[in-house]
Amino acid sequence: MQLSTDSEVIVRATAGVVAAHADEITALFYRRMFEAHPELLNVFNRAHQVQGDQPKALAASVVAFAVHLIDPDAPDFSPVMRRIAHRHVSLGISARQYTIVGRYLLAAVDDVLGDAITPAVHAAWDEVYWLFGCSLIAEEARLYADAGTDPDHPWRPHRVVDRVEEARDVISLILEPVDGRRAPHRIGQYVAVAVDLPDGTRQPRQYTISSSTPEAALRVTVKRVRGADGAPDGQVSTWLHENAHVGTVLDVSQPAGDLLLDDSDDALVLISAGIGITPVAAMVGDLARRRPERSVRLFHVDREPETHALVSDVRAHAQRLNDVRTLTWYTEGAAEGPAVRSGRMDLAGIDLPSTARVFLCGPLPFMQAIRSALTARGIAPERIEYEVFGPDLWARQPKSGAA
DSSP: OOOOHHHHHHHHHHHHHHHHTHHHHHHHHHHHHHHHOGGGGGTSOHHHHHHTHHHHHHHHHHHHHHHHHHOTTSOOOHHHHHHHHHHHHHTTOOTTHHHHHHHHHHHHHHHHHGGGOOHHHHHHHHHHHHHHHHHHHHHHHHHHHHHTOOTTSOOEEEEEEEEEEEETTEEEEEEEETTSOOOOOOTTOEEEEEEEOTTSOEEEEEEEBOOSOTTSOEEEEEEOOOOOTTOOOOHHHHHHHHHOOTTOEEEEOOOBOSOOOOOOSSOEEEEEEGGGHHHHHHHHHHHHHHOTTSOEEEEEEESOGGGOTTHHHHHHHHTTOSSEEEEEEESSSOOOSTTEEESSOOOTTOOOOTTOEEEEESOHHHHHHHHHHHHHTTOOGGGEEEEOSSSOOGGGSOSOOOO
16 A cells, blocks of 8 residues: 555645644535535434534544555554444445545545645545545455445344343343344444434444353443533434333444454453443453453443443453452442442552553543553553544544543
């Protein structure tokens, strides 16, 4: 994957100005594309569009990809590419949609940068986009093929066969495919669930598979998002809490995601906050079943015991591990028990193997703060993996924040 010589010179000279206007470019691009193709609003998370997160994530990704093409010392972009491809297949993105995106994205570049965009500059950035797009199309085609999914029909009807009230504002839905053919998943993966909302729109949301047996029925654990500080309630989570009962049929994507539990002998440190416990629950269950001898550290922070989802599952599975240490922090609730503390998560003074593999899942500021604390403790950044619910703005946000 390499730019032509002429395009590399132009991109190297213009990358700074494109990056400086990237947010403006992508905001204009999305507005125009949705005006011309409103059907694509059924693919994209509308809340992220309103908040501006999705345009920022796209801008960051395209600019990072361009830097990767022109700078041999730039960080490896392939993990980001894989992550985007998994997100796309969970949403049913098709190859033909890249043509639409490319047309409106390059038009927005032209309009925002004006006279700075000569035909040669336009052609160079068009080349960047199609190297980016074709790489994703190829990876997504492989993922669709591996799962036996027809890209033209990416959604499979699943019936809710059980519903469990896990904690305040948190439910688990047990889903079985209507056609009886379960799609095995890997521990740590997620699916998208698409619902038709009362206003006539259709919206997908991605939920981690919280069941720990790959061949079992899918369990997705959904936190009801209640609006705060002027933000509205979550559309899909509210709909699922109010309407997804036993017998309800939901459209579900193929399992996707590359934040996977490996089979090495390295110690594991699983760190989560709030509903970020969902992949941890699946991982601990799988370890108890297959690798109980593996050393595990479980650290979780929640608001209070009443909001702590899947806690009984995690504790039951943890009891079957040979070498495990658990600590829970409650920011508002009372701390009761030797493994429970009050306040925000604080890993100071806690023994952590420097060669551990670390998984983080929770709000972005939380993960950034914990990652900084871990690297300060000597854990190499490449040994720390994370899962983001929503657009991946890791590189766009300050690397600090309260945990």
